[in-house]
Amino acid sequence: MILFRDVSKKYDSLTALAPTDLEIESGKTTALIGSSGCGKSTVLRLIVGLIEPTTGTIEIDGHSVTPAAILDIRRRIGYVIQDGGLFPHLTAEENAGLMWRYLKRPRTEMRLRLEELCDLTRFPVGGLARYPAELSGGQRQRVSLMRALMLDPQVLLLDEPLGALDPLVRAGLQTDLKTIFQQLGKTVVLVTHDMAEAGYLADAIVLMREGRIIQKGTLGDLRDRPADAFVSEFISAQRSLVAI
Amino acid sequence: MKLKITAAVFLLLLVSFIYSACGRRPSIIVASKRFTESYVLGEIAKRMLENQGLNVEHRQGMGGGGIVWTALQTGQITLYPEYTGTVREEILKLKGDAGPDRMRAELAKEGVGMTGELGFDNTYALVMRREQADRLGVRKISDLRGHPDLIVRPSPEFLQRQDGWEPLSRRYDLAMRDVRGVDHALGYTALANGKIDVMDAYSTDAQIAEFDLVVLEDDLKFFPQYKAVFLYRLDIPPEALKALNLLVGTISEEKMIRLNAEAERTKDYTKAAALYFEESPKTAGKSDESLAWNIARWTFRHLELVSISMLLAIAAGLPLGIRASRPGFAGQLILGAAGVIQTIPSIALLTMLIAVPFLGIGTATAIVALFLYSLLPIVRNTAAGLQDIPGSLRESAEVLGLEPRARLIKIYLPMASRAILAGIKTSTIINVGTATLAAFIGGGGLGEPIVSGLALNDTSTVLKGAIPSAVLALLVQFAFNGLDRLLIPKGLRLTESK
Known part of the structure; x- marks a missing residue:
């Protein structure tokens, strides 16, 4: 469980996140959604310690996120960003196995783990020797996902993982992600601005605006019992959802 | 990567250790300035001292006057030929006509002694082509007043001296319009070709006769006397001083002009020195060495200078570049300092470094200077390369x-x-070119033939250094690809x- 207690983040006069309490359930997929600049990425960056909160505390499964503990915490979190964040000088295999090697885990088991993940993410084993420049956008995201899952983390964070992909590739990956999330049963936090994606992939949706949480619930909760006019507005703006 | 860096640093330490272990120091170091007569006198002193069984090294053709004097003062050389006028005006900055006793007393305060006069007066003079001087009716320096459009190209040193161009033109009330400095040896060719009209000369220069020049009469008696002497450190071994004193009074003006002409003709100082000892100018061992061997020796030395200084520059430049890539004042300071070093003229930097006690004349100073010049491209590119990494990839890491x-x-x-x-x-290619300057301070390398070729106005000797160093730069480029x-x-x- 990821727990935010009275967490806020300010940059000088700009408030990225107003004081917030938030509980993200273990083993479930939670989507953070909202327009750009609403603070959803801030929440993710706070969890991995890329930024430090101005006030409040964050806990992951009982361990609080502090600068001293951050390396351990990060190694128990998988993180995927929009363009994959693969290192161009390393092959797919080297990217995915980077931390495995760094932590000097057995090489023989690494190969098995990689094949297992190729299977899970539907990435061809033959592509492991390729460099990011030789992969398609969708394949890069699959490798990025492999890298995030390599050490079998308890928590998986995805920051607009499909944002840069074309609709067909995107739809395919959405299907695969749903399967993966269900199969692994990890605590997943997904940042997106696409309500359809959130509704399809997530068990719980957290709708944010201007650094505040407006409503948390299932897609049904948000649609049928909107907390305020903005929630209805946000949902009806996503036209295709009306038919669901 | 880490291993490679460690290995490189280790290698560097090893090389510098071997280097210092091998550097056998001769007991006497004779230096000379960068013009023919100084080379010849240095060579004569070397021969004379060697005849007494002393171990002598001749550091030929070191930069301008300042570099050699600093080297003598700090004990990096033992002796070098100098002129009384220079001692009075430039080194001691004495006004009026201080005699030899006064000069010796002042020099002693610096731990330096001065021999008796060698016998000739090599005063400064202004020279013109005879044909032009006759046509314009210029015989005396004061006659120049009527011809302010003549192109004047004194040596840079003469331009700066207290007894040089500025005071001279004030005394003679000259208003020449086109005055700029040019290297002394190059000036003669330019004068002979009619590219320039007036330059300074030494009254014993062999070129005065060779190019049919006239010496303008110093009608206001502006130039002080420039009697040749040797300056030496007072802690010189007594037998060396005895040998040096044997030279006093033995070189007349005619003899010096003859020795200079011999050096110019044969392009070989050792032969000119041999002529002094009235020996038949038999080929001495050194000049007999084949060209290929010489070029190989210079090139090897050159590569030594380049590789040691580059290893140091990489070892220091990478960490500095990494530091400079981070935002903040320290980074700006590092980049700024590396930039400032780059703008210091090389000769000035060398002169400054010579004054540092443990560096001195020669290899160490050359390496430090090359190291400093090589820093900027490495530091700046390292910083820029690191700063160019996208933020998203940094966060991924x-x-x-x-x-x-x-x-x-x-x-x-x-x-x-x-x-x-x-x-x-970039650093290495610049370094290969800049390393030729090491020869100015006795650091050796491919600059050695360039420097002595310039002093002798001998293009083929210059090319012996210039061509290999250009080829070297190309090879470096190729190797880096x-x-x-x-x-x-x-x-x-x-x-x-x-």
């Missing part, structure tokens, strides 16, 4: 849970490798080609 050091070594440095290598390549393929990760080269 962070959130994986890599420690800061590992992030740098495994991710950031490989990603910046192309820029870093480009910086090292191969190194690119070896050191830049394949994935990055793919990105570039897309």
